[in-house]
Amino acid sequence: MKNEIKVVIEAEKGRVDKVLVHRLKDYSRSQIQAWLKEDVVTINGEIIKANRKVAAGDEIVITIPEPxxxxxxxxxxxxxxxxxxxxxxxxxxxxxxxxxxxxxxxxxxxxxxxxxxxxxxxxxxxxxxxxxxxxxxxxxxxxxxxxxxxxxxxxxxxxxxxKTSLRKYVALVHGNISHERGTVNAPIGRSKDNRKMQAVMAEGKPAVTHFSVLERFEQFTLVELQLETGRTHQIRVHMQYIGFPLAGDPVYGPRKTLPGNGQYLHARLLGFKHPTSDKEMIFEVEIPEMFRKTLENLRK
Missing domain, CATH: 3.30.2350.10 (Pseudouridine synthase)
Structure with missing residues (x-):
């Protein structure tokens, strides 16, 4: 039997997260927020977000996940x-x-x-x-x-x-990007169509990705990307959004066209200040073997 909490709205108004914090005194604010993020809270049978407004007569059901x-x-x-x-x-x-x-x-x-x-x-x-x-x-x-x-x-x-740390990625994307560099500034949130995916949406969280072209192939482009923010699947969502999805991406890309197990995306460079010495630390690693071999084949 599922463990459920039911709350019927009488006269309360406002956001569902705030109403639940007020009504459910035995549970912490962070626990209620976690349930909302886990998509286990419904209003009248519909999965909702934390900012959903309640109305008189609404039935809120929280299906508590098994530990x-x-x-x-x-x-x-x-x-x-x-x-x-x-x-x-x-x-x-x-x-x-x-x-x-x-x-x-x-x-x-x-x-x-x-x-x-x-x-x-x-x-x-x-x-x-x-x-x-x-x-x-x-x-x-x-x-x-x-x-x-x-x-x-x-x-x-x-x-x-x-946003003082430095994170640079290398990715192989579908299509030929004609300009040398660009910036994608588009908010990202959980997709309304598929709860396992992220998508660009007006009510999403701010997300900024800078990119520059490293090399062009007939049907692909090798790009370097620098993150300003760190949203879930940010690079994958942003590049799909502008029409150049990552090669090998099983979620946001087209049908598999290159060998490998997943998207051609590599976090190549990482920079930050050391927490004790305050010294600037920068690290860089080469792309993996499969990525390198694919580029060699594309050059041929």
Whole structure:
């Protein structure tokens, strides 16, 4: 039997998140926000967002998800540690590796590998994301910064929020981009048609991606992209939005046209100020072998 909470609106007005915080005294604001993000809150049978306004007679139902037990176990998974000191580590994540455990990926993740290879990890994020300051998609390869203590985590997270860190990607996209550079400034939110996808929408969160052309092929373009913001699937959504979806992208791209397992997207360069020394740190890694071979074949 499902565990449900039902709330019938009588005279309350305003946003559903604020109404629920007022009505459900036994639950925290953060728990209610989490339910809304997990799409388990409905009004009159319809899944809604936190900013949905309520009306008299509305029936709100929260279907509380079954608790997921995840045992975080250190796993001896090979890991390319580009840099490490007492405060942080920089990892070159391979394509195909999930960053942290979830219901669909309980083990074999970057976090499981970090627990094996590193002695300390920050504890600011929830229990399944120790050390994780930012993420890249499962099938995106490249550089990630990992915090080894909470002080370092706060510093690195603040740099991301303040847009002072540097993140540059390389991607292979469908089509031939005629201009040398451009900027996509388009807000991103969860798609109304497919809840597993993101989309450009007026009510989304601000998202800015800069790009420049590195090399052109007959049907593809190699681009460098720099993130100003870090929305979920940002590069993939923005490039699809302007008509140049990523090659190999199973979600936002056309039918598979090149070999490989996922989008041709690589986090090549990462820069930030060291949380203790304040020294400027910049790291760069080459594109993976499959990516490199595909470019060689396109040049032929």
């Amino acid at each position: 997921i037990t995840l045992d975080l176990m250190p796993e001896n998974i090979p890991l390319e540690i580009v840099y490490e000191d007492d405060d942080l580590a920089v990892i070159n994540k391979p394509q195909g590796m999930v960053v942290h455990p979830s219901a669909g990926h309980p083990n074999g993740t970057l976090v499981n590998a970090l627990l094996y290879h590193l002695e300390n990890l920050s504890t600011i994020n929830d229990v399944i994301r120790p050390g994780i300051v930012h993420r890249i998609d499962k099938d995106t390869s490249g550089l990630l910064m990992v915090a080894k203590n909470d002080k370092a985590h706060e510093s690195l997270a603040k740099q991301l929020k303040d």
